[in-house]
Amino acid sequence: MDAGATICRLLEIEARFGRCxxxxxxxRTLDLDLIDHAGVxxxxxxxxxxxxxxxxxxxxxxxxxxxxxxxRHPGLGLTASxxxxxxxxxxxxxxxx
Numbered sequence: 001m002d003a004g005a006t007i008c009r010l011l012e013i014e015a016r017f018g019r020c021x022x023x024x025x026x027x028r029t030l031d032l033d034l035i036d037h038a039g040v041x042x043x044x045x046x047x048x049x050x051x052x053x054x055x056x057x058x059x060x061x062x063x064x065x066x067x068x069x070x071x072r073h074p075g076l077g078l079t080a081s082x083x084x085x086x087x088x089x090x091x092x093x094x095x096x097x
Contacts, residue, residue: 003037007047010034035060039074050074058087 001009010032017030035051042049054060055073064071065084072079 003034003040003042003047003049006037007034033060035064036071036074041074053089055083056087057089058084059089061087 014030014032019028019030033051035054037049040049050073055076061080061084065080069081070079073083
């Protein structure tokens with residue numbers, strides 16, 4: 001499945017769970033983000049890969065570093081572990097070690 005088809009499927013799942021897209025950063029019932037798709041780097045009106053802010057977010061990089069510590073950010077070249085150590089957004093959401 002290509003990245004476009006994957007994001008369409010994720011949006012369908014969100015809708016099935018009652019997600020209504022409106023204002024950016026509004027409350028939501030479910031939020032599924034595509035962080036990476038086989039190292040593809042792209043920017044379109046519908047999808048940017050890798051996810052443009054995932055590397056800044058502790059609640060993304062912390063769990064990713066636990067399951068795939070050697071995953072490399074396609075644009076930055078840093079591993080999930082390295083990014084988790086430097087992520088600054090929602091640091092309080094980082095899993096306890």
